[in-house]
Every structure is written in structure tokens, then in C-alpha cells.
Amino acid sequence: MTVGIGVIGVGQVGTRRAALAAGSPRSKLVMVADMDETRARDVAAAHRCARSTDWREVVAHPGVDAVVVSTVNKFLAPITIAALEAGKHVLCEKPLGRSYQEAAEMVAAARQRQRILKVGFTLRFHPGLRQAHAICQSGDIGPLFFVRAVYGHGGRPGYDQEWRGDADLAGGGELLDQGVHLLDLSRWFLGDFQEVMGVTPCWFWDVAPLEDNAFVLLRTALGQVASLHTSWTQWRNNFSFEVYGRDGYVRVEGLGGSYGQETLTVGRRRPESGPPEEQYFVHDGPDRSWEADWSDFLDAIETGRPPAAGGDDGLAVMRLVQAVYDAARTSAGFVRVRDSGAST
Numbered sequence: 001m002t003v004g005i006g007v008i009g010v011g012q013v014g015t016r017r018a019a020l021a022a023g024s025p026r027s028k029l030v031m032v033a034d035m036d037e038t039r040a041r042d043v044a045a046a047h048r049c050a051r052s053t054d055w056r057e058v059v060a061h062p063g064v065d066a067v068v069v070s071t072v073n074k075f076l077a078p079i080t081i082a083a084l085e086a087g088k089h090v091l092c093e094k095p096l097g098r099s100y101q102e103a104a105e106m107v108a109a110a111r112q113r114q115r116i117l118k119v120g121f122t123l124r125f126h127p128g129l130r131q132a133h134a135i136c137q138s139g140d141i142g143p144l145f146f147v148r149a150v151y152g153h154g155g156r157p158g159y160d161q162e163w164r165g166d167a168d169l170a171g172g173g174e175l176l177d178q179g180v181h182l183l184d185l186s187r188w189f190l191g192d193f194q195e196v197m198g199v200t201p202c203w204f205w206d207v208a209p210l211e212d213n214a215f216v217l218l219r220t221a222l223g224q225v226a227s228l229h230t231s232w233t234q235w236r237n238n239f240s241f242e243v244y245g246r247d248g249y250v251r252v253e254g255l256g257g258s259y260g261q262e263t264l265t266v267g268r269r270r271p272e273s274g275p276p277e278e279q280y281f282v283h284d285g286p287d288r289s290w291e292a293d294w295s296d297f298l299d300a301i302e303t304g305r306p307p308a309a310g311g312d313d314g315l316a317v318m319r320l321v322q323a324v325y326d327a328a329r330t331s332a333g334f335v336r337v338r339d340s341g342a343s344t
Contacts, residue, residue: 003027003301004065005030005064005065006067007043007067008079009069014034014043014071015039017091018047018068021068024295024298027298031044031063036053040052055075059082059088066090067080067091069090073098084110089116089117089301090110090115091120092117092314094120094314095119095321096119096314098170098172100315103318116301118297119184121308121313121314123181124185124308125290126262126289127262129185129241129252131264135266141244141247145245147186147190147227147243148226148227148240149186150229150231151229151238151239151240152229153232154233154234155205155233159232172321173207173232174213174231175321177230179321180318182230183320185241186218193220198324198325198327200214214231214324216228216230218320239253239255248266248269249265251265251267252265257287261283262282263281265279265281266281
């Protein structure tokens with residue numbers, strides 16, 4: 001089975017998806033679309049496929065079995081829903097819309113038409129994170145206690161003037177940009193969260209009412225905690241994801257490229273405690289996470305099984321995003337520190 005693919009939006013991510021579709025023996029790139037005619041023409045010429053400036057032509061194309069939606073956030077929901085209603089499978093790049101409501105509408109459309117809806121949470125396919133997840137699932141570090149993670153960059157000149165700084169186009173700031181990856185990974189390791197606290201300041205970039213930093217604290221029904229910080233003022237790109245359990249921990253640092261070499265540290269507590277035993281795994285080969293993510297999408301289409309990071313996962317993350325924004329607006333869970341009146 002060769003899956004006919006249409007890609008809507010051929011910016012950096014969409015261009016990468018188009019190359020994956022064209023390069024896989026299991027898929028064929030049929031058509032690309034972008035409002036920028038030059039970009040559409042260049043990608044189409046590179047892969048010898050049809051092109052358009054109107055996304056509706058991709059959705060209506062009879063040779064397209066599945067659509068990649070890689071536009072700015074504002075258009076993710078309407079295009080995804082239209083594609084699903086036309087009987088196409090969809091890979092929607094993260095986040096799953098600008099709001100929980102938009103995500104819910106996409107998931108409902110996928111269920112109604114019985115089509116695959118996958119979300120582009122590619123970090124799940126990084127080798128260090130997959131290895132760390134397998135270790136945690138095996139019980140090797142015991143019952144899990146908490147996640148601690150940081151993900152951020154520093155932007156570039158004029159970053160606040162790009163579409164991510166526009167509340168209507170983006171829907172949210174850094175939490176909705178890189179923060180959704182940390183929320184998805186935290187759910188992947190710990191399961192669903194029941195309680196949320198959040199702070200979403202705007203300190204440097206002129207993007208208010210959007211945030212350029214987000215500090216999030218989440219707790220599961222079992223009392224496990226995730227402490228997350230995602231930032232557009234990191235200045236030097238940084239990724240760190242740690243999971244601690246009763247008997248040890250795993251720590252993934254770097255994602256390759258500007259985030260530094262991807263490494264996994266596995267620490268195991270000694271019976272007498274003290275400094276742990278540590279093992280180090282370096283993943284310094286080419287980044288194959290995108291290929292693995294693409295293969296998962298094709299597998300889901302061919303077998304009918306749910307994809308890793310499917311629509312329900314994207315919806316659960318958007319539920320958390322909404323809860324964080326609600327908590328940040330209301331200062332829920334915070335109390336003022338008061339002078340006890342004690343004297344020394």
C-alpha cells in the first residue's frame with residue numbers, strides 16, 4: 001500500500017514532512033499547498049508533485065489519502081476538520097489548535113469519520129527519550145516520583161513580530177509553542193494529571209497578552225509531580241528532561257543540533273544511598289526521530305491502530321494548557337507569604 005500525501009503549509013516543518021513523504025517507499029507526495037506561491041513552487045519542483053496556493057485543492061484531490069497540516073495555529077483546526085470530513089487521515093502539527101475547544105472539534109471529526117488523527121509530538125521519537133521511557137516502563141528505577149524539565153530558546157531579532165507573537169494567529173505563547181512538548185512527555189511518562197498550577201509571565205518579548213515563559217506544576221491522582229519550565233528567554237537553547245523514581249533516575253539532555261548532543265544518563269540508587277551508580281548513553285548519529293514519527297503515521301493508516309501521540313493525546317495536552325492558563329489568570333493555588341511577627 002502506497003499512501004498518497006498532501007502537505008498544507010510548506011514552511012520549515014512542512015518542507016521536512018514533504019521530503020519524508022516523497023522519500024518513503026510507503027508514501028507518495030501528491031500535492032503541496034502554501035499561501036506563498038514561491039514556497040509551494042519550490043517544494044513541488046524539488047519532489048515533482050502538484051502544487052497550489054489553495055489548501056482546499058489538496059483536501060479535494062482524489063489521489064490524496066492523508067494530509068499533513070503544517071500551518072500557523074489559527075488554521076490548524078479548520079483545515080484539519082475539512083480534511084477529516086473529506087475522508088482523509090491527518091497529521092496535524094502541534095499544538096492541536098489554539099484552544100481545547102478547537103482540539104475537541106478535531107477529535108470529534110476524526111471519530112465521526114473513523115480516520116486517523118495524529119499530532120506532531122516528534123520528541124517522543126528521539127532515541128534518548130524512547131530509551132528513558134522504556135527504562136521507566138520496565139520498573140528498573142522503581143515507582144516514579146516526579147518529572148523535572150526545561151525546554152527553551154532565546155528567539156531571534158524581531159521574533160515578537162513573527163506570527164508566534166500574534167495572539168490571533170498563535171492562540172498562546174511559549175506554553176503553546178514548546179511547552180506542549182513537555183506536557184506531552186510528562187503525560188507519556190507519568191500518566192494523566194489531576195491538578196495544575198501555572199505562572200505565565202511576559203518579561204522580554206513584546207507579545208503580551210501572550211507569555212514568553214511558563215512555569216507549570218502538575219500532580220497526578222497518585223501524587224506524582226511534574227515541574228516544567230518552558231522559555232523564550234533561555235538565550236542559549238536548552239533541553240533537559242529528568243524522571244526520578246524510588247530506585248534511580250533517567251535524565252535526557254540535548255536534542256542534537258543547536259540544543260547540543262543528545263545524551264541519556266541512568267542513575268541507580270545504591271542500597272546505602274550516597275552518590276548513585278551512573279551509566280551514560282550518547283546518541284550522536286543523525287536525527288531519525290522524524291522518520292520514526294512518519295513511519296508511525298503510515299503504520300496507523302495501514303493497520304487502523306491508534307498512532308503514538310494521537311488526537312486524544314493532543315486533546316489531553318490542550319486540556320492541561322487551558323488549565324494552566326486558567327490557573328495563571330486566577331492565581332489559583334497561591335497564597336501570600338505573610339510576616340509571622342516573630343522576632344529574633
